[in-house]
Amino acid sequence: MPPLPAPSAAPASATPRLLLPEAPALVAGIGRATILTPDGEIETLPTAALAGRLSELPPPLLVHAPATARRLGLPPFPMAFDLLELFAFILPAQLAAPTPRGLAMVLEMDPPKDDEAAAILLPEIATTLLRRLASTRHALLNRDAGMLAARLRDASDWPWAPSLLAALGQPEARPGTDALKVWRRLPEWEETAPPTPPASIPVAPLEARRRLAEILGADAETRPAQADYASAASLAFAPREAEGHPQLVLAEAGTGTGKTLGYIAPASLWAERNGAPVWVSTYTRNLQRQIDSELFRLFPDPAERRQHVVIRKGRENYLCLLNHEEAVNGAMPSRLLALSLVSRWAAATRDGDMQGGDFPGWIAELFPWGHVAGLTDRRGECIHSACPHWRRCFVEHSIRRARTARLVIANHALVMVQAALGGGDDKPALRYVFDEGHHLFDAADAAFSAEISGGEMAELRRWLLGAEGGRGRARGLRRRLEEVTGDHPALLPLMEEALRHAGSLPGPGWSSRLGEPEEHDLDAEDLPGHPAKTNPGETFLRSVILQVFARSPEADIGYDAECDLRPLNPGLAEAGAALEDALRLIETPLQALHARLTGLLEDPDAELETGDRIRLDTARRTVDRRGLRPLAAWRGMLKALSDRAPEPGNRPLHVDWLAITRREGRVIDAALHRHFLDPTQPFATVVAAPAHGLLITSATLRDSGEGDPESAWEEAEARTGANHIASPAIRAAVPSPFDYPSQTLALVVTDVARDGPQAAMAMEQLFRASGGGALGLFTAIRRLRDAHYRMAPGLEAAGLPLYAQHVDAMDNSTLVDVFRAEEDSCLLGTDALRDGVDVPGRSLRLLVFDRIPWPRPTILHRERRTHLSGGRPKSYDDAIARHRLRQAFGRLIRRADDRGVFVLLDSRAPTRLLAGLPEGVAVHRMGLAEAVRETRRFLNGDRPAD
Incomplete structure (x- = not known):
């Protein structure tokens, strides 16, 4: 943060002294x-x-x-x-x-x-x-x-x-x-003149190499592969030659290449020359923080780095000053300490980021849930210019700094959401670097999907009506727009009309009313058309539940379940039509309200003060984003219920299905889901095509298990959306400098049962053999928890602390920080710890998978497997599993002097999947006792006998 204003006179103080507690x-x-x-x-x-x-x-x-x-x-x-x-x-x-x-x-x-x-x-x-x-x-x-x-x-x-x-x-x-x-005491941002149009001066490969050398310094070790990578990356910064034809580079850089500074070199040079920022996008918060930390080489001075480098995330990541003020004003003594620590942090923070920034994640863990989490804007309640802290807002500061920065470190989710919103808070970038590019498919899948669920509909109702008697700062649309409607009373009837129909959405306590189907006797009397008055939103949810229980093979297990949308169960189409009508009654007055607000802003005869214009524009954007966009998506999905079912075998644009969510055996939500069959299509259309240049990069872009190099590149282009972009991609690959055959040992254990306690026993023995520094990865939370219960006492007795996701009272980033700091500790996790975790040195020297990480057999995966596999559905599954194994393997070796052991506790592991490991790595199949001996021997400096 910039310096705080000058303080008032400090209270008189005596000589400081140490007063330590008499505590054990x-x-x-x-x-x-x-x-x-x-x-x-x-x-x-x-x-x-x-x-x-x-x-x-x-x-x-x-x-x-x-x-x-x-x-x-x-x-x-x-x-x-x-x-x-x-x-x-x-x-x-x-x-x-x-x-x-x-x-x-x-x-x-x-x-x-x-x-x-x-x-x-x-x-x-x-x-x-x-x-x-x-x-x-x-x-x-x-x-x-x-x-x-x-x-x-x-x-x-x-x-x-x-x-x-x-x-x-x-x-x-x-x-x-x-x-x-x-x-x-926080500084206010001030408006500045709009930036001038950027130039289009290219960055030549040789210039990228020179900038890289400048960043590294004269004493840096020579890394030819890194310089080659910087040269290839520079091609994404050539001038665009035709609209819709961005300069596109796909670059795979093996672990240890120095990829980050390799692309920062041409990106920073282009931004410096052309007067526009380059947006560097990652999939994980961990990599955002890692990139930011590496930029000290480019900008050693913290003030200069703050001027030229901005981290951008969604609003839900930042401290909301209005939430904080209201919490402070109504603070009970039990919450005072949490608020005090947050206030101390807010006065010292760089940018107010509470998720992966300089806010220690463990602060929230010290207090009951909600004491700290409720201070961010997790529910989209920002009132923008109507907020008294708008000019001090951390998010608004970062938005404005990003406009004049050279490098903006963002994430895939924000980039795609902003593009879908037509720029949103930020203008679309001209140049992107997508690091962790192998995750673009998953990120686009999340960004461009939609669902009609109880939770989503109830959130819209809450945005419209407020808390409805509950606690919290859910003002509702009436209070959000009260200044605007006070100045323009003609808007009031339109708003009131929308609020009048909001009661058709699931109301307070809706989740407890869902129950199991037999508890509610879901027969024809519960469906629309019956004389009894029903809530269209809740009636639709109960119809979804009925079909899921009727069709899903998992419906009686007690976990989440799903089923195909078609053929429709009797009554579902009627329930959907009734809900669609109800949503139309909300949408129509909101559309008129939005049009009236737009008209006021564009009225040449209106003499609006700056504050009035800002309030009107904020109201217009809020109505569009929070109301009209979800309503339009939901109505489109509901209207499609009456469409004729697609012919079997035809490739659909979307995949629709029904699902229920359960906790402790009880249904807590139900939903109609819609995903693009290939989400890289909207990514290519709304993000990539308007840009002038894109670098998509990763250590694992290609499927190295593909025998044909051309097929491997084609698969990479399909997974990143490059095949939907008009201009052909420039392909580049730089191998890792690490000597994987001598630095790693890969084992498949052949005599351990996959189910039951044997996997936990085997993992514990391997963890003891490594002396800690071990990461165990599971494909199911239930097995992780069971393994922790069985392993923890023995490992602790051996002096090896065991931590685990979904068990310890710590979030993922805190767990990784602990694991990194405690060299002999052990950690159990799921796929969230498989990617984007950087733990160099002895803190990670053993990685154990409980079984092959196959994709989950969901309806969405079934359809993609059928239509996106090129007629080879098994190969589609294999490619996903190979990518996951290769990503996990890449966690082991982060430095030239690292040594690591990779173990798969799955005797069924086919050799074709292990072909995805780095070239030259031989996989040894053996029994557990021998695997334990070889692990101990290798980590002590010896190679196993072939």
């Missing part, structure tokens, strides 16, 4: 814990004896209280000295893995080797943090820290408050709320 230091394992007592004695206790011992001691000093309690099988601590709370207060907007080792690394302390050392280290970490605060107590950021600590002391009895006040030299500070009201 507690470090958790699975089934045991290590305690450093206030008397300096080390105790290691089993879980069974721990609760009694802790009851005899003061509240403990620890790291991550919820995760500690969960690992020990204890109830939440009623009070604890959590070092993460202290860290977040004293060093806001600084990231650290939430473990003793992670905190020590950030504070430049010697990391602990074991639990005893960690317990001894905890008081030292507290001391270091408090000394840091004492030395910076006069800094601008800490001007209100004493008043805030005093407020936390008096209102919530926060145990760290006395220590903070002592370090600040303000033991008698009076409580205050100014530090919570951070929005008052």
Whole structure:
């Protein structure tokens, strides 16, 4: 963030002093814990004896209280000295893995080797943090820290408050709320002249090489492959020769090539010369953060980097200042600490990004759900220019900075949504770099799909009517437009007409009314046309449920289920027609409202003040995005219910199906889904074709298991949409510099059953053989949880901490940070940890798949397998599985000195799938006992015998 305004005079302070709590230091394992007592004695206790011992001691000093309690099988601590709370207060907007080792690394302390050392280290970490605060107590950021600590002391009895006040030299500070009201001190953005038209000066390959050399510096190692890649990437920055014919480059760069700086070199040079930004788009937040961190080479000065590099994400990723203000004004004591830590962070953050930016993800984990998550705009409730904080808004700042930046680091989802909206908040870019290009198909599939579900319809009703008596800031359309309708009362009847019909959408408590079909006796009396008054939205959902239960083979299992849309069940068409009529009654007045707002903006006789014009334009865009667009999509889907079923074998444009969502065996939602059969078609039309140049790149663009190189490129073009773009793609491939045959070992275990406890047993033995640094990947959450339950005690007893998605009280990014910092830890995850995770060095030296990651056998996959496989449906499945295995394998080797073992616990793994691993990697099939020995031997520096 830019500097905060000058502070008022700080309160008088005494000499700072250290005041450490008389607390036992507690470090958790699975089934045991290590305690450093206030008397300096080390105790290691089993879980069974721990609760009694802790009851005899003061509240403990620890790291991550919820995760500690969960690992020990204890109830939440009623009070604890959590070092993460202290860290977040004293060093806001600084990231650290939430473990003793992670905190020590950030504070430049010697990391602990074991639990005893960690317990001894905890008081030292507290001391270091408090000394840091004492030395910076006069800094601008800490001007209100004493008043805030005093407020936390008096209102919530926060145990760290006395220590903070002592370090600040303000033991008698009076409580205050100014530090919570951070929005008052944030800078405002100012309008600037529109940017001038960009030039079309190309970047020659030799120039890209020179820029790359400048970025790397004179002392960098020579990497010919990286320079070759930069040369190829520069071809995407040549001038466009015809409308709709962008310069398109498909470039595969093997892991270790230095791909990021390879394309940053020509991209930054083009942006600098032509006066327009290049948008670099990724699939994952992790890669966004990684690219941003690498740009220090191009812009070493933080202020210059902030000027020229902007990270763009959707609004739901950023702190909403209006949400924060309303939370602060109505804060209960139980929520005060969470809001205080967020306020401290908001005053120090670079750009207000709470999802993958400089906001530590573990802050949200320390508090009950919603204390922090509710501060972002997750439900699309932004009121834009009507918001009192609009000119301080983090999102609006980033939007305006992006217009004059050189590099915008975005993500596929935002790029595609903005393009679908005709530019949205950002003007369409002329030049794109799509990193993680192998995910373009999946990203387009999500961006250009639609669904009519209970959740989506209820959200539209909430946007129209507000919270309907519930808590929250759901204002409803009437309150959102009250300033506009006050100035232009002719708009009011149109708005009221739309609101009058909003009751046809699922109302409060709709989910609890769905139930199972037999509970509601879904017969003809429940369908439209019956004299009884029904809610068209809820009636349609019950009709969907009825058909899914009648047709789906999974309907009685208790999990989610789906079925084909056609042939339609009796009553579904009637229910759809009734809902379509109801939606039309909402859409028609909204269309008139939108047209009237547009007319006011375009009226040459209207003398509108700037504020009025902004409010009218905001209202018009909001009505279009939140109301008209979903209503038009839904009505189109419902009208299609009456269409004749397509002839078998004909290639459809869309795939439609019905589905239900269940939790704990109960139906909580139902939906009609529509996806493009080939989502790269709309991607090519609305994103790629209007651009002047695109670089689509990845380490795994091609299916290396394809015997024919030309077929491999054609498959890459189909998966990225290049085959739908008028101009032919320039193809380039740069091999990895890593020596995979000598740096890796690939094994298939042949004597372990895929189901039951054997896979967990095998994974545990392999994890022990590697001494940790192991990642276990599962294709099902249920098997992951079962494996964690079975593996955790033995691994912890061996001194190897085990963490897991869907088990530990941490989000994915926090888990990866912990795994990266704790060199001998182990991690279990699903496909979210297969891609975009960068863990170099010994922290990841073993990767184990529980089974072949085949695509899920869904209706959508069935149709794509049938129509997009070129008559080879099995090859279509094989290609997906090979891509996933290759992506996972790529996590193992991130540096030239890395060594790693890849293990597949699936004796059925066909050799043709393993052909997708890097060239020269031999796959060894063997029993578990031998695999354990070979893993241990290889990671100790020996090669297995062929």
